[in-house]
């Protein structure tokens with residue numbers, strides 16, 4: 001990983017990608033730790049595996065009017 005690369009990436013209409021080790025607190029204050037190369041944090045609020053993205057945001061995007 002280059003030092004020039006961001007370690008937090010906001011995906012349009014999707015999750016926030018975290019690169020490397022992070023500790024993520026959910027709305028209840030529960031803390032989740034990740035050591036994965038990339039982790040996707042849900043921003044839409046519809047994931048069944050929060051705080052992690054499960055892809056549900058893709059269904060939301062399809063229902064938006066054109």
Ligand code: FES
Nearest residue numbers: 042043044053057
């Ligand atoms: S951002 Fe992917 S399920 Fe919420």
